[in-house]
Amino acid sequence: MRPHFKWFYCSSILLLLLSACNLPTARRTPTSLADAANTEIAQTVAALGTQLAVNGTTTPPASTVTLPPATATSAPQATATSVPPTAVAVPCDRAEFVDDITVDDGTVFAPGTSFVKTWRLKNSGSCTWNSNYKLVFDSGAVMEGASAVSFTGNVSPGQTVDLSVTLKAPATPGSYQGFWKLQNASGARFGIGANASVAFWVKITVAGTTTPSVTATSNFFAVTSVNGSVSPANIQTTCDASNPFRFTFSAAITTSTAGTVTYRWERSDGAVGPTQSLEFSSAGTQTVTTTWDLGADYSGWQRVYIDNPNHQAFNQINFTLDCLP
Numbered sequence: 001m002r003p004h005f006k007w008f009y010c011s012s013i014l015l016l017l018l019s020a021c022n023l024p025t026a027r028r029t030p031t032s033l034a035d036a037a038n039t040e041i042a043q044t045v046a047a048l049g050t051q052l053a054v055n056g057t058t059t060p061p062a063s064t065v066t067l068p069p070a071t072a073t074s075a076p077q078a079t080a081t082s083v084p085p086t087a088v089a090v091p092c093d094r095a096e097f098v099d100d101i102t103v104d105d106g107t108v109f110a111p112g113t114s115f116v117k118t119w120r121l122k123n124s125g126s127c128t129w130n131s132n133y134k135l136v137f138d139s140g141a142v143m144e145g146a147s148a149v150s151f152t153g154n155v156s157p158g159q160t161v162d163l164s165v166t167l168k169a170p171a172t173p174g175s176y177q178g179f180w181k182l183q184n185a186s187g188a189r190f191g192i193g194a195n196a197s198v199a200f201w202v203k204i205t206v207a208g209t210t211t212p213s214v215t216a217t218s219n220f221f222a223v224t225s226v227n228g229s230v231s232p233a234n235i236q237t238t239c240d241a242s243n244p245f246r247f248t249f250s251a252a253i254t255t256s257t258a259g260t261v262t263y264r265w266e267r268s269d270g271a272v273g274p275t276q277s278l279e280f281s282s283a284g285t286q287t288v289t290t291t292w293d294l295g296a297d298y299s300g301w302q303r304v305y306i307d308n309p310n311h312q313a314f315n316q317i318n319f320t321l322d323c324l325p
Contacts, residue, residue: 091190097192098119101164119200122159122160123155123158123160130153138181141178149312164311173206175205223255231250235321240296244293249292257282258283260308263305296323
């Protein structure tokens with residue numbers, strides 16, 4: 001080939017290549033972010049391939065891929081839920097021991113000595129104690145005490161009351177302990193303690209000789225007994241509202257030492273007499289009286305309540321009236 005023709009041929013090929021670079025090319029518009037990303041990646045790879053070709057190598061340079069920092073996800077925190085305190089139900093009947101008003105544990109008595117034991121208790125339940133409640137003997141040494149002593153008034157929750165019982169020291173020397181509880185209107189017994197199941201007690205020592213040092217009656221002032229009677233106890237007679245029959249009641253009150261006794265009469269119809277005083281210059285017995293006029297058939301009682309020093313009702317004096325037409 002001639003040199004000038006060879007030059008012409010090479011120039012023509014070069015012009016064709018340059019024209020091809022300037023021709024418009026079809027361009028596809030990405031339809032999504034993923035297409036756009038793929039397009040960008042493809043361009044990057046193409047550029048990298050071109051660079052490798054220029055450098056005469058096919059091994060891509062090492063590169064460090066930097067990942068975005070991981071976002072710490074906080075674990076859900078437990079939320080403390082405030083639980084309201086559970087209300088504790090207070091038992092209806094429960095007592096709390098407050099004090100021994102008379103006869104501390106171990107008090108020494110001569111054989112056969114009468115004495116009055118008085119406990120101070122608090123109503124720690126939710127129900128009011130009324131006249132249907134009783135102080136009752138539960139177990140141990142009874143010491144000739146009454147099996148039950150009725151309440152004479154109401155004791156509301158939170159209030160205290162002094163409860164007494166007349167007892168007698170056994171004839172044989174030794175140590176004696178009697179246990180007592182309370183009884184509600186339904187006959188259920190209860191006491192002190194968290195479960196209202198514990199009995200309270202009287203504990204004495206009986207000595208073998210009678211001396212002032214062992215005679216408990218010299219240690220405190222108390223009414224040791226009240227012996228009541230009515231005349232007549234039962235009667236059938238002519239009577240009506242205009243011509244009532246009169247009953248006369250008597251009560252012999254005995255004290256341990258000198259002191260002032262305050263007392264009142266109480267009746268089965270609910271009537272309560274005025275509080276009266278009785279002075280004792282020494283240990284002894286005095287008798288008090290009262291009357292009750294009735295003009296219709298009736299069966300009932302009267303009794304003496306010792307306000308001071310015992311806070312105690314003594315045995316009822318029962319009677320019956322049968323009015324003839």
